[in-house]
Amino acid sequence: MKQALYFGVLSVLLAGCSQFKTSKQPTPVPTNLESHVQAQSNDVLADVPTQSSKIVGGDSRTMLLGKWYGIRKTNDGGRKEWLTERSADGTYRADFRSTAKNGDVRTQSEVGFWGISGGTYFRIFRGWVTLEGMKLADPTNADHYDAYEIQALTDDYFSYKHVARDRLYTVKKMPADFRLPVSVNSESKEPLTFSY
Template identity: 65%
Template sequence: MKHLLGFTLISMLLMGCSQFKTAKVIAPVNLQKPVQLEEDQQEAEPSDVEKLATSVSRQMLLGKWYGIRKTADGGQKEWLTERSADGTYRVDFRFVAADGTARSQSEVGFWGVSGDIYFRIFRGWVTVEGMKPADPTVAEHYDAYKIEGLDDSYFNYVHKSRGQQYTVKKMPGDFRLPITVKNQETEPLTFSY
C-alpha cells in the first residue's frame, strides 16, 4: 500500500511538472518595452564632484581630516576623522567648554562613497573599558552627506537631512588631538588615543 501511494504521488508530481514545460511564459511588464522618461525627469548634467569617480574620491578621503567649530555655549568642538581603506573610520572628538574644561570621546564605524554621497554608519564608542557598541536600530546612527568639494587639502560636505555644512582639512598621519581623560557617569565616552 505504501509503495502504491508513493508511486501515485510521484506520478502526479511528474505530470504537474510536465504541464509547466508547455505553459505560456509570461514576461515581466517592465521588460516588455523600454521606459521613457518625461521631459522633467531627464538626467541633469553631472556636477564636477559627480564626475569625480567614486574610487578616486574614496582614495582621496583616506587618512586624517581635522575639523573645528564653535558651540552654542561659547566653547568649541574639534574632531579628527581617520578613514581606513578597509571601510572603517574612527572619529576623535575634543570638546572645550566656555570655562575651559575639556573632555574627549571617540567613535568608530563604517564609511563609504557613492557618487557625490559620503556616508557613515556609526557602530560604537571607544571607552576606557573597551568598545561600547551602538544600537544598530537607531536611525541617527546612519548619516549621508552630499560632497560639495573635495581636493588634496579640504573636504566640504553637507548633511543630507539636517543641512549642516562641514569643512575639514587634510592632516599628516602623525597628527593627533590632545587627550582629555575625564570619567563621568553620564558620559562613558571618555578615552581617546
C-alpha cells in the same frame, strides 16, 4: 548566520581600534594643533575649495583616506574639534574634543564604517572607544546612520553637507602623526553624542 556576521563585523572593528593605544595619562596638546586652531577665524578654514573643485568618482574614496581635522565655534563661545581617520578597509575612528568657554574639556572617540556612493559620503556609527574596549551602539537607532552630499573635495580640503540636518562641514587633511589630545573616558554613564 546572523551571529557569525555580527562577530565578524565586531572583530573587524576591534582590530581597527587596536592600533589606537590609550593611556590614563593626559596627552599633551601638540603644537601643530594649537597653531592650527589659532589660525582659524570666524569658523571658516582658509582656502576652502569652491563648488567648482568638486570631485566625485573612484579617486574620491582614495582621497578621503587618512586623517581629516575639523573645528567649529559653538553658540556658547566654546569650540568643537574632531579628527576623523578613514582606513582603506572601510572603517573609521573619530576623536572629538569639546572645549567650553570656561575652559572645561570633554572628549570622546567613536568607530564605525564609512564609504562613498556617487556624490554621497556616508558613515555608520557602531560604537564608542572606552578603556574597557568598545561599547557597541544600538544598530536600530536611525541617528547612527548619516549621509552627506559631497560639496567639494581636493587633496587638502573636504566640504560635505548633512542631507537631513542641512549643516555644512569643512575639514582639512592632516599629516599621519597629527592627534587630538583625547582622554578615553572610563565612566559607565552614556557617552556624549557628537554630530560632525
